[in-house]
Amino acid sequence: MADFSSLGLSDWLIQQCKQVGINKPTEVQENCVPAILQGRDCMGCAKTGSGKTAAFVLPVLQKLSEDPYGIFCLVLTPTRELAYQISEQFRVLGKPLGLRECIIVGGMDMVAQALELSNQPHVVVATPGRLADHIRSSNTFSMRRIQFLILDEADRLLEQGCTDFTKDLEVILGFLPAKRQTLLFSATLTDTLQELKTIAMNQPFFWESKSETRTVDELDQRYILTAEKVKDAYLVHLIQKFTDEHDDWSIIIFTNMCKTCQILSMMLREFNFPTITLHSMMKQKQRFANLAKFKAGVYKVLIATDVAARGLDIPTVQVVINHNTPGLPKIYIHRVGRTARAGRHGVSITLVTQYDIHLVHSIEEQTLNLQLHMQEKEVLKILTHVNVTRRQCEIKLESTEFDEKKETNKRKQMILEGKDPELEAKRKAELEKIRSQKKKFKQKIQENIDRQRKGQMKNKRIKTTANCDQEAV
Numbered sequence: 001m002a003d004f005s006s007l008g009l010s011d012w013l014i015q016q017c018k019q020v021g022i023n024k025p026t027e028v029q030e031n032c033v034p035a036i037l038q039g040r041d042c043m044g045c046a047k048t049g050s051g052k053t054a055a056f057v058l059p060v061l062q063k064l065s066e067d068p069y070g071i072f073c074l075v076l077t078p079t080r081e082l083a084y085q086i087s088e089q090f091r092v093l094g095k096p097l098g099l100r101e102c103i104i105v106g107g108m109d110m111v112a113q114a115l116e117l118s119n120q121p122h123v124v125v126a127t128p129g130r131l132a133d134h135i136r137s138s139n140t141f142s143m144r145r146i147q148f149l150i151l152d153e154a155d156r157l158l159e160q161g162c163t164d165f166t167k168d169l170e171v172i173l174g175f176l177p178a179k180r181q182t183l184l185f186s187a188t189l190t191d192t193l194q195e196l197k198t199i200a201m202n203q204p205f206f207w208e209s210k211s212e213t214r215t216v217d218e219l220d221q222r223y224i225l226t227a228e229k230v231k232d233a234y235l236v237h238l239i240q241k242f243t244d245e246h247d248d249w250s251i252i253i254f255t256n257m258c259k260t261c262q263i264l265s266m267m268l269r270e271f272n273f274p275t276i277t278l279h280s281m282m283k284q285k286q287r288f289a290n291l292a293k294f295k296a297g298v299y300k301v302l303i304a305t306d307v308a309a310r311g312l313d314i315p316t317v318q319v320v321i322n323h324n325t326p327g328l329p330k331i332y333i334h335r336v337g338r339t340a341r342a343g344r345h346g347v348s349i350t351l352v353t354q355y356d357i358h359l360v361h362s363i364e365e366q367t368l369n370l371q372l373h374m375q376e377k378e379v380l381k382i383l384t385h386v387n388v389t390r391r392q393c394e395i396k397l398e399s400t401e402f403d404e405k406k407e408t409n410k411r412k413q414m415i416l417e418g419k420d421p422e423l424e425a426k427r428k429a430e431l432e433k434i435r436s437q438k439k440k441f442k443q444k445i446q447e448n449i450d451r452q453r454k455g456q457m458k459n460k461r462i463k464t465t466a467n468c469d470q471e472a473v
């Protein structure tokens with residue numbers, strides 16, 4: 001296996017890698033770094049947790065050190081949490097350069113971001129929606145000189161899922177120079193290869209890890225067949241069993257909806273499991289805070305929607321539980337890839353109900369999945385308790401958080417439309433103020449007019465009486 005110096009990286013960068021425990025290049029790094037350093041566009045498809053981030057961060061830093069200026073590199077990624085994580089890798093590895101990086105994501109202060117952009121940071125890490133907003137609304141920064149465009153989780157950025165990035169990408173690509181190096185990375189690039197080739201146009205270097213399965217060997221993948229109404233009892237039983245058998249542990253549970261996330265979290269807390277949530281209906285600051293607490297081990301169970309399925313690198317996660325069976329193998333691959341990263345071992349357990357059998361078959365075609373048989377007797381013992389607790393939590397959620405949820409939904413919609421909820425609220429309040437001032441002003445004018453009219457009428461009446469008097473004389 002090659003070492004970093006033979007890939008063409010400088011000593012300072014290799015030393016910096018060593019400081020963070022990166023000693024030997026992984027396969028994707030060994031193959032992609034030299035091509036990038038040669039100036040080629042690159043598409044890298046390698047399994048989850050295989051070091052794809054460093055595969056683009058290292059050559060960018062190397063090139064930046066040779067000719068430092070801002071804005072040198074733009075990284076686009078689908079989620080805000082991922083943007084922070086990528087930015088941190090740049091910050092840590094680029095420390096000796098005095099690297100200035102900036103994060104442009106939704107849900108955070110737009111004015112502060114605009115200021116940071118105008119200060120010409122070396123690297124900008126962004127989610128497409130917010131960056132496109134800045135491009136549309138501001139002329140205080142330019143990306144005309146950028147040398148690198150990187151699409152992390154590139155296939156997600158191009159697919160038209162529940163969040164469609166295509167329009168924002170068009171705006172961003174129109175803002176960038178045609179002459180640049182484009183790097184595309186993901187664990188699941190192949191489905192979108194043709195579209196991706198239109199972005200990386202200069203006959204890109206393409207590297208894909210060769211393997212029969214699309215998940216890592218260190219991952220023990222299991223599924224449990226369960227009736228829908230017993231599913232939650234299995235979940236509680238699994239977590240209890242894991243807690244009893246391990247000291248240092250953490251689990252991510254994936255669900256399909258924000259509301260389910262919330263209910264499961266409330267329910268598991270009733271069973272005294274230290275749980276916390278991450279989903280798109282939460283305020284951004286809360287999302288960051290929850291993730292930080294989970295990373296720090298303050299909470300051991302993270303219940304998340306697919307907003308956490310891609311890219312998040314949390315070494316302590318030993319177990320991933322799919323509370324619902326993902327509809328697409330691709331989503332399954334990213335979800336279970338939150339464990340067994342960088343050579344560590346991990347377990348994934350997918351709860352499969354009578355309605356999901358067909359889904360698990362399509363997943364099995366691409367991954368190695370084995371059925372896990374559990375002592376159903378133990379599960380049935382807690383069934384009523386679990387189901388009653390869940391129902392109580394559902395009622396509690398409906399009654400206590402409904403309005404707040406609605407408000408959050410409104411905020412979310414605004415964000416999706418590229419508006420800043422705080423700014424919108426201020427604008428609304430100001431409009432209201434102007435409207436009421438206008439109303440008062442109108443009223444005053446009307447009162448004046450009325451008063452004048454009354455005065456004129458009175459004068460007229462006096463004049464008419466006077467005329468009559470004269471005629472009478």
Ligand SMILES: Nc1ncnc2c1ncn2[C@@H]1O[C@H](COP(=O)(O)OP(=O)(O)OP(=O)(O)O)[C@@H](O)[C@H]1O
Nearest residue numbers: 022024025026048049050051052053187311313342
């Ligand atoms: N050469 C290396 N040696 C040891 N550890 C490494 C090396 N390169 C990266 N890592 C570590 O491996 C972990 C996973 O890396 P990274 O997050 O880049 O994976 P990824 O391939 O992008 O995964 P995903 O597809 O899930 O986004 C990180 O903690 C990173 O610091």
